Amino acid sequence: MAKLSEFDPSLLRRGAKHRTMQTLDCGMSIPVLVARGAVDGPVLVVSANVHGDEYEGVRAVYETFDELDPTQMAGDLIAVPVLNPPAFRAGTRTSPLDGANLARTFPGKPDGTPSEQLAWGFSHSILARASFYLDLHSGGVKFRMPSMAGFYSADPRASAAAEIFGASVIWGHPVIAPGRTVSFATDRNIPWIYTEARGAGRVHPDDLKMMKRGIRNLLLHLGILKGEPERVPIEFRLTGEGNTDVGSTATQSGFLINRVSMLQKVKAGELLGVLVDLMGETIEEYRAPQDGLIGLIREFPIVEANDVLYLLAWEEQ
Numbered sequence: 001m002a003k004l005s006e007f008d009p010s011l012l013r014r015g016a017k018h019r020t021m022q023t024l025d026c027g028m029s030i031p032v033l034v035a036r037g038a039v040d041g042p043v044l045v046v047s048a049n050v051h052g053d054e055y056e057g058v059r060a061v062y063e064t065f066d067e068l069d070p071t072q073m074a075g076d077l078i079a080v081p082v083l084n085p086p087a088f089r090a091g092t093r094t095s096p097l098d099g100a101n102l103a104r105t106f107p108g109k110p111d112g113t114p115s116e117q118l119a120w121g122f123s124h125s126i127l128a129r130a131s132f133y134l135d136l137h138s139g140g141v142k143f144r145m146p147s148m149a150g151f152y153s154a155d156p157r158a159s160a161a162a163e164i165f166g167a168s169v170i171w172g173h174p175v176i177a178p179g180r181t182v183s184f185a186t187d188r189n190i191p192w193i194y195t196e197a198r199g200a201g202r203v204h205p206d207d208l209k210m211m212k213r214g215i216r217n218l219l220l221h222l223g224i225l226k227g228e229p230e231r232v233p234i235e236f237r238l239t240g241e242g243n244t245d246v247g248s249t250a251t252q253s254g255f256l257i258n259r260v261s262m263l264q265k266v267k268a269g270e271l272l273g274v275l276v277d278l279m280g281e282t283i284e285e286y287r288a289p290q291d292g293l294i295g296l297i298r299e300f301p302i303v304e305a306n307d308v309l310y311l312l313a314w315e316e317q
């Protein structure tokens with residue numbers, strides 16, 4: 001098995017597909033798939049399963065990779081379909097090895113915990129090579145998110161990519177919090193977008209379709225493949241921080257009953273959901289802190305104190 005720190009796609013044969021496993025110092029290995037174009041060109045890096053309970057992107061990468069013809073490509077696709085194998089095997093958002101949320105661990109450390117080594121190795125040996133970066137997320141087991149492309153609204157390269165991605169919801173963020181794959185990309189001036197999707201621990205066919213279309217559209221947009229992206233009408237243009245660390249949060253444990261649906265418009269003070277105890281009696285109510293649209297819902301109903309339950313977004317004016 002190859003060492004991730006020595007990964008060099010320029011040594012791989014052109015006009016061919018390469019499926020490799022790359023090993024970190026901690027002993028963990030990650031799959032790295034390279035569709036090496038017939039001639040030189042931009043490099044699209046795609047990752048999925050940063051959170052171990054998000055599976056749509058895994059399937060989208062496998063299927064897209066199978067369908068690509070590298071002899072028709074000018075440039076490369078480098079894809080990591082399962083970036084967090086320990087969490088993937090455990091079916092958990094965070095790593096069972098060290099409890100870390102990989103999406104709060106970047107840029108990591110070369111000699112740190114397994115998750116820190118993973119973040120460091122991926123960012124420095126793979127992501128740093130990107131002309132453009134796509135990070136495939138979804139709601140995971142516990143959350144529901146819109147099926148969407150998210151981007152950094154200060155980067156016109158990213159907003160242009162979000163327009164052609166082929167998602168009917170796009171969400172521009174004015175601020176990018178540290179610790180993410182995409183914060184590393186921003187620091188390196190690499191444009192990026194990420195996805196969200198329904199989640200729920202399964203792969204909804206519409207979300208798989210959106211992600212596959214998105215990868216292909218980016219390859220077309222970057223000129224790695226020849227042709228025009230397959231656009232879809234954009235129904236919602238959202239704005240707001242979209243940070244799942246700040247939203248309506250439970251202050252105690254209980255059973256959550258939602259009163260709202262995804263992308264529903266709500267008024268300040270409107271009831272979003274209630275938390276009940278074992279007898280079904282309400283112990284907490286959650287209300288919209290201001291007018292907005294529902295951008296995240298906790299769907300897994302068993303809740304502990306400090307769990308995020310709802311997040312608002314706003315339509316671009």
Ligand SMILES: [Zn+2]
Nearest residue numbers: 051054137138
């Ligand atoms: Zn995620």
